[in-house]
Amino acid sequence: MTDAAVTLQTGQASHDTETLSTSSLADRLNRQIIVILDFGSQYSELIARRIRETQVYSEVLSYRTTAEQLRQLNPKGIILSGGPSSVYDTGAPHSDPEIWNLGVPVLGVCYGMQLMVQQLGGQVTRAERAEYGKASLIIDDPTDLLTNVDDGSTMWMSHGDSCEMLPEGFETLAHTENTPCAAIAHHEKKLYGVQFHPEVVHSLGGMALIRNFVYHICDCEPTWTTAAFVEEAIREIRGKVGDKRVLLALSGGVDSSTLAFLLYKAIGEQLTCMFIDQGFMRKGEPERLLKLFKEQFHIPVEYVNARDRFLEQINGITDPEEKRRRIGHEFINVFEEESRRLGPFDYLAQGTLYPDVIESADTNVDPKTGERVAVKIKSHHNVGGLPKDLRFKLIEPLRKLFKDEVRKVGRSIGLPEEIVNRHPFPGPGLAIRILGEVTSERLNILRDADLVVRQEINRRGIYHDFWQAFAVLLPIRSVGVMGDQRTYAYPIVLRLINSEDGMTADWSRVPYDLLETISNRIVNEVKGVNRVVYDITSKPPGTIEWE
Incomplete structure (x- = not known):
C-alpha cells in the first residue's frame, strides 16, 4: 500500500474525475514511448520499469490493443510480455496480427516470443524438458540485440514450451542447453524474441539487451527524465486547476509528501493539506510531520486528531480485510466532514502509484477464455471509493510512477532526505x-x-x-x-x-x-x-x- 494517507475515486454517474497522469507526456516528449502489451505476466510492469531506467517512457497496455490504436500512439517500439498460457491452447490470448505490419520494432518475451513465432508461420510445441530458473546463454550472433551481452551470461527462464520451427526470415541468436531457440531475430523487419526474462535481476545481461533494443533498435533518445516530468506535471496541474482550490490527504510518506511539494510548487496557497491522525502511526511521527511542513516549509497543513474514532471502528475486529475496509471507510467519513468544514474545494489530489493500482487488482489472463480477470491480493484504500455525493475532480500526477521514480522527483523539488528515503509505510499503519x-x-x-x-x-x-x-x-x-x-x-x-x-x-x-x-x-x-x-x-x- 502506498504511504499516501488516502487515494480516492469518485463514484458519480457522471464520472466527474480528472486524472493527471504521465501518459499524456509521451505525446510531448518527442513521442518517445515503448509500449508493453500485457499477456498476464507477473513481470509486465517490471519490463516497463526497466525501460524507464533507460530514460525512455514506457507504459503497459492490454494485449487487446489494436494495431490502429498503436499506430495512433506512434510508439518507438513494442514489447510483448510473457504470460501463463500456451499459444496453441484454445482461447489463448493473441495480439492483433496487424502489429507485425506497423513497421515498428517488436520484442517478444517468453510467451510474447512464442506468439510471434506462431502468428508469423512458425511452430510452437510442448518442450521435452521445461526450463525454470537460471540458465547459461550461449550466444550464436553477438551483434544487434545481443551486443555487449557476454557469452555464457546467466538468464532467467520460466517456460514449458519451445519453438520447434522458426518463421521464414528468422534466425537464431542464442541457445541454452535445453532451449535451441533462446533468442531469435528477423533483422530486416526488426522483430526479435527471447525465451528468457531479461527484465528480472537474475538475468545478468538483461539490461544490456534492453538498452540495445531501446537505443539501437528502436532509436530512442533518453527524454524521460525527472526534470522533464516535473516541468510537464507542473504545467499540466496549473492548466487543469486554474485558480481553484486543491485538497490533499497527507500522510508524511514519500508519495503524499512529494505530491504536496509538487502541488505547492505549482499552485502555492491554493493547496490545503489535511493530516488525519488515525492513531496508527509510529512513535513521534505526527509531531515530526507537522513541524517539518508547517514550520520549515510553510506548507499549510490542517491537523485532525481522530485516534479514538479509528480505534473504536476496529474494536474487536480480527479479519485483516475487514480492518482495512473499516479504516478506509472511517477515513472517508473523517475526510468528508473535515473537507466540508475547510472547503469548498474543487479538486482532490492523491498520491496513487502504479504498484497500488496493480496490486489492488492484479490482472491475469484466463488461459481458457483469454479474458483478463482480477485477482485481488489485498485492498488498498488509496484505490478505493468516495461517496457519490462528494463532488471532487480528481488529480493524480504520480499514478504512473514507480516508487523509485517518485523519490527522484521528490529529491529534485527539495523534499528532505528523511522523507525521500523513508521506508514505505502502509496507509492503515500499525493496525495491520x-x-x-x-x-x-x-x-x-x-x-x-x-x-x-x-x-x-x-x-x-x-x-x-x-x-x-x-x-x-x-x-x-x-x-x-x-x-x-x-x-x-x-x-x-x-x-x-x-x-x-x-x-x-x-x-x-x-x-x-x-x-x-x-x-x-x-x-x-x-x-x-x-x-x-x-x-x-x-x-x-x-x-x-x-x-
Whole structure:
C-alpha cells in the first residue's frame, strides 16, 4: 500500500474525475514511448520499469490493443510480455496480427516470443524438458540485440514450451542447453524474441539487451527524465486547476509528501493539506510531520486528531480485510466532514502509484477464455471509493510512477532526505502490523518495539540498506522466564526485507549480532514482550506486510 494517507475515486454517474497522469507526456516528449502489451505476466510492469531506467517512457497496455490504436500512439517500439498460457491452447490470448505490419520494432518475451513465432508461420510445441530458473546463454550472433551481452551470461527462464520451427526470415541468436531457440531475430523487419526474462535481476545481461533494443533498435533518445516530468506535471496541474482550490490527504510518506511539494510548487496557497491522525502511526511521527511542513516549509497543513474514532471502528475486529475496509471507510467519513468544514474545494489530489493500482487488482489472463480477470491480493484504500455525493475532480500526477521514480522527483523539488528515503509505510499503519484485534496496549507495545528496530539500523548506518525494516506483533502469548520468574507475553516478529519496487522482495541476510541486539533490547525495554523471531519469507510466496 502506498504511504499516501488516502487515494480516492469518485463514484458519480457522471464520472466527474480528472486524472493527471504521465501518459499524456509521451505525446510531448518527442513521442518517445515503448509500449508493453500485457499477456498476464507477473513481470509486465517490471519490463516497463526497466525501460524507464533507460530514460525512455514506457507504459503497459492490454494485449487487446489494436494495431490502429498503436499506430495512433506512434510508439518507438513494442514489447510483448510473457504470460501463463500456451499459444496453441484454445482461447489463448493473441495480439492483433496487424502489429507485425506497423513497421515498428517488436520484442517478444517468453510467451510474447512464442506468439510471434506462431502468428508469423512458425511452430510452437510442448518442450521435452521445461526450463525454470537460471540458465547459461550461449550466444550464436553477438551483434544487434545481443551486443555487449557476454557469452555464457546467466538468464532467467520460466517456460514449458519451445519453438520447434522458426518463421521464414528468422534466425537464431542464442541457445541454452535445453532451449535451441533462446533468442531469435528477423533483422530486416526488426522483430526479435527471447525465451528468457531479461527484465528480472537474475538475468545478468538483461539490461544490456534492453538498452540495445531501446537505443539501437528502436532509436530512442533518453527524454524521460525527472526534470522533464516535473516541468510537464507542473504545467499540466496549473492548466487543469486554474485558480481553484486543491485538497490533499497527507500522510508524511514519500508519495503524499512529494505530491504536496509538487502541488505547492505549482499552485502555492491554493493547496490545503489535511493530516488525519488515525492513531496508527509510529512513535513521534505526527509531531515530526507537522513541524517539518508547517514550520520549515510553510506548507499549510490542517491537523485532525481522530485516534479514538479509528480505534473504536476496529474494536474487536480480527479479519485483516475487514480492518482495512473499516479504516478506509472511517477515513472517508473523517475526510468528508473535515473537507466540508475547510472547503469548498474543487479538486482532490492523491498520491496513487502504479504498484497500488496493480496490486489492488492484479490482472491475469484466463488461459481458457483469454479474458483478463482480477485477482485481488489485498485492498488498498488509496484505490478505493468516495461517496457519490462528494463532488471532487480528481488529480493524480504520480499514478504512473514507480516508487523509485517518485523519490527522484521528490529529491529534485527539495523534499528532505528523511522523507525521500523513508521506508514505505502502509496507509492503515500499525493496525495491520498487529495481527488480530488492535488495542491501545498492543499499539503501545508495537510502537516501542518498532522504535528499537529503527534506532538500531540507524545507529549502524544501514537504514537505507533495506526496502523496509519493521516489527509485527502476534496476537498470541508464549511462556518465558525473566529474573527467575515465569512470563506470559507477546512475541515480536522482525521483518527486514530488500526490494527494488515492492512488487517482489527477499528477506535480508542481516548479521546475527544485529538481530541479537534488537532482540535483547526489545525483551528488556518493551513491557509485554518475551520473545523475538525473524521472518525469512520472500515475496512471493508471502507479502511484505503480514496483513
